[in-house]
Amino acid sequence: MSFVDDVKSDVAAPLDRDPAVTHWLDVLLSYPGVHAVVAYRIIHRLQLRGVPVLPRFLSHLVRWATGIEIHPSAEIGPGLFIDHGMGVVIGATAVVGKNVTLYQGVTLGGTSLDREEKRHPTLADNVVVGVGAAVLGNITIGENARIGAGSVVVKDVPNNATVVGVPGHVVVQDGVAVPSIEQRLRAVEGKLAQFEKQLS
Numbered sequence: 001m002s003f004v005d006d007v008k009s010d011v012a013a014p015l016d017r018d019p020a021v022t023h024w025l026d027v028l029l030s031y032p033g034v035h036a037v038v039a040y041r042i043i044h045r046l047q048l049r050g051v052p053v054l055p056r057f058l059s060h061l062v063r064w065a066t067g068i069e070i071h072p073s074a075e076i077g078p079g080l081f082i083d084h085g086m087g088v089v090i091g092a093t094a095v096v097g098k099n100v101t102l103y104q105g106v107t108l109g110g111t112s113l114d115r116e117e118k119r120h121p122t123l124a125d126n127v128v129v130g131v132g133a134a135v136l137g138n139i140t141i142g143e144n145a146r147i148g149a150g151s152v153v154v155k156d157v158p159n160n161a162t163v164v165g166v167p168g169h170v171v172v173q174d175g176v177a178v179p180s181i182e183q184r185l186r187a188v189e190g191k192l193a194q195f196e197k198q199l200s
Helices: 003-017 024-030 032-048 054-066 181-199
Strands: 081-083 101-103 107-109 134-136 161-164 169-173
Touching: 003 024, 003 032, 003 081, 032 054, 032 081
Parallel strands: 081 101, 107 134
Antiparallel strands: 161 169
């Protein structure tokens, strides 16, 4: 997609995904997430062209203006919707797919200091990351996955999964609830009790 197509997708995202939107002009004037993402698109192009210092300085100004920090080197697909946005951080080697939604306080952060390796997560298309969640390290979040508010995710997440908790664990996969460890242990204890009865 072209720069213009990407920006159109970014502006359209709140219209599609935020029921509070009243008018497209409201999005252009009052949505810091849109401002931050459109600014990132310009700054990222400067970064790709090898312009020194300026991209980081401009991203710092955008952070000051919007409360959203997007590193100029991050790779972001069209249709990113950052709702409310204050405190969102997207790291340098993060990769974000198409039509991703991030809520306020989300961190796509690194767990390594090695400059030569990918340190930040990859989010596939249509991922939703809830308020205050941290997605950390060189991991992959699969298509249509949902990360619950306040979760800390440090391992890969499959497609169509819902993850909650600290550390994050899958609670729904392909629309079917996944039993927790406690539930599985209780089931094993029940089977052991039945086995003991049969032996006695």
